[in-house]
Amino acid sequence: MIDSGHGLPEAPTEPRVLERSQHPVSRRDIDPRVLRVLYRLIDAGHVAYLVGGGVRDLMIGRKPKDFDVATSAHPQEVRDLFRNSRLIGRRFRLVHVFFGQQNIEVATFRRRAEDVPESEDPLIRHDNTFGTPEEDAFRRDFTINSLFYNPRTFHVIDYAGGVADLQARLIRTIGDPEVRMREDPVRMLRAVRFAAKLGFEIEPATRAAIERHREDLLNASVPRVVEEIYRALGIASAARAFELMHEFALFDLLLAPLARFLRAGQGPAPQSATARNLAAMGRRISAGMEPAHSVVLACLFADLGLRGMPDGERIDLLAELRLRGFARGDTERMRLVMEALPYLIAPSRRTRRLIQRPYFDEARAVFEIVAPTCGGEPQVLANFVSDPEAWIEGREADQRRVEPRESGPGGGGRRRRRGRRGGRSRRRRRSGAEASAPGGSHNGEPPSRAEGEQTAQMHGETAESSAAPEPFERLPDSFDPSSRPRG
Numbered sequence: 001m002i003d004s005g006h007g008l009p010e011a012p013t014e015p016r017v018l019e020r021s022q023h024p025v026s027r028r029d030i031d032p033r034v035l036r037v038l039y040r041l042i043d044a045g046h047v048a049y050l051v052g053g054g055v056r057d058l059m060i061g062r063k064p065k066d067f068d069v070a071t072s073a074h075p076q077e078v079r080d081l082f083r084n085s086r087l088i089g090r091r092f093r094l095v096h097v098f099f100g101q102q103n104i105e106v107a108t109f110r111r112r113a114e115d116v117p118e119s120e121d122p123l124i125r126h127d128n129t130f131g132t133p134e135e136d137a138f139r140r141d142f143t144i145n146s147l148f149y150n151p152r153t154f155h156v157i158d159y160a161g162g163v164a165d166l167q168a169r170l171i172r173t174i175g176d177p178e179v180r181m182r183e184d185p186v187r188m189l190r191a192v193r194f195a196a197k198l199g200f201e202i203e204p205a206t207r208a209a210i211e212r213h214r215e216d217l218l219n220a221s222v223p224r225v226v227e228e229i230y231r232a233l234g235i236a237s238a239a240r241a242f243e244l245m246h247e248f249a250l251f252d253l254l255l256a257p258l259a260r261f262l263r264a265g266q267g268p269a270p271q272s273a274t275a276r277n278l279a280a281m282g283r284r285i286s287a288g289m290e291p292a293h294s295v296v297l298a299c300l301f302a303d304l305g306l307r308g309m310p311d312g313e314r315i316d317l318l319a320e321l322r323l324r325g326f327a328r329g330d331t332e333r334m335r336l337v338m339e340a341l342p343y344l345i346a347p348s349r350r351t352r353r354l355i356q357r358p359y360f361d362e363a364r365a366v367f368e369i370v371a372p373t374c375g376g377e378p379q380v381l382a383n384f385v386s387d388p389e390a391w392i393e394g395r396e397a398d399q400r401r402v403e404p405r406e407s408g409p410g411g412g413g414r415r416r417r418r419g420r421r422g423g424r425s426r427r428r429r430r431s432g433a434e435a436s437a438p439g440g441s442h443n444g445e446p447p448s449r450a451e452g453e454q455t456a457q458m459h460g461e462t463a464e465s466s467a468a469p470e471p472f473e474r475l476p477d478s479f480d481p482s483s484r485p486r487g
Helices: 032-043 053-059 075-081 133-138 162-168 177-183 186-198 204-219 222-233 238-247 256-264 273-286 293-307 317-323 328-345 349-354 360-374 378-386 388-402 423-436 449-466
Strands: 016-018 048-051 068-071 085-088 094-099 102-108 147-150 155-158
Touching: 032 048, 032 068, 032 075, 032 102, 048 053, 053 147, 053 162, 075 085, 075 094, 075 102, 155 162, 177 186, 177 204, 186 204, 186 222, 186 238, 222 238, 222 293, 238 273, 256 273, 256 293, 256 317, 273 293, 273 360, 293 317, 293 328, 293 360, 317 328, 328 349, 328 360, 349 388, 360 378, 378 388
Parallel strands: 068 102
Antiparallel strands: 016 155, 048 068, 048 147, 085 094, 094 102, 147 155
């Protein structure tokens, strides 16, 4: 029997139970510390299962990033069993059991809160309450995340049809997708992330719910939305997540400048330089890279920062990101990385100063990722970094060799000296002033050639001594693509 309001079961249903021979989950693939927590809870008389993404990944042959435990024990009972634990959470109390730097999250079985009338805003704002394993399964977001593994009997327990959707490679909400997306809009971003990460498709009803209710994301918790954006775009399949977010027009709500830039670009978004940059970042993540938030943002906005808006629109990217809830530390670091890119694409004396900056490693990593789309050469930068002085001297020697020479008698010629900026007009003004000043000429005659050369030489020395290099440390307060520095 199904509740027409939320699409969740009113009466207990018989779960599908897979025997050990019917599934690939093995205790050998589970962290021994997680098994220790599970068995201690079971030995104390509680029900305890491995739940969520850990079971899902083991079922499809992937290595789980972490493991979660769900139990019938209440948080304080779990705390009493493990001295190496701590209670956390406000809306719903959880227990973290610590093993050195690693912690294992233990949650009590939950069910949906029942104190919100159906006629009111469906957005979940109240605490969940304790429940049974079945109720816990049906309060989860997607069927593939609702599987339980019993380490005592070696059974996989499926209440919501997750096994069938794993086999069909589908992302499907539990219950009515219209309601589930409205009660927690962040599930839209989670659907995108799981589809990209696992290579699954989003089933039609769930897709339709995302398209109809995407504007509800503006009502969701801002920190949760920002964190889910990082999680969706900071994975090996970042390019696929980017494609889905663009397809569902989520960027129009969450990152409006990027959406306008993509629409104004040439060709479809999946073939854009931004998509290629994220694909390159994803390959690095597959090789073991764990990108900081600033690196994810820099790869996402590198093409916009280097090219600017096609129609010349000026944007304050940092202000836009801060308005959407992105942390100042992440956006400022992104700004420094993006402003460094032109100096890494075309190394110069200013690039030498960058090497000493604390963000240089991040800037170099981003440059190596985006180099194929911006015309940079990572090997050129590598040669520069290995010996900046020798590289600069070699480049200047090459420039001197290719500079044009004045032709002299016999076709030989000397190298034509490049005049200083504004030198000719300054010399003319100086000569005119001397001619009109008392003592500036001999009986009204112009100064001799030797005197003129001496005057020009003195003026050149003065101009050279007064010139001061512009410090690279003084960067703009906000990133503006139209005022980016030139290499």
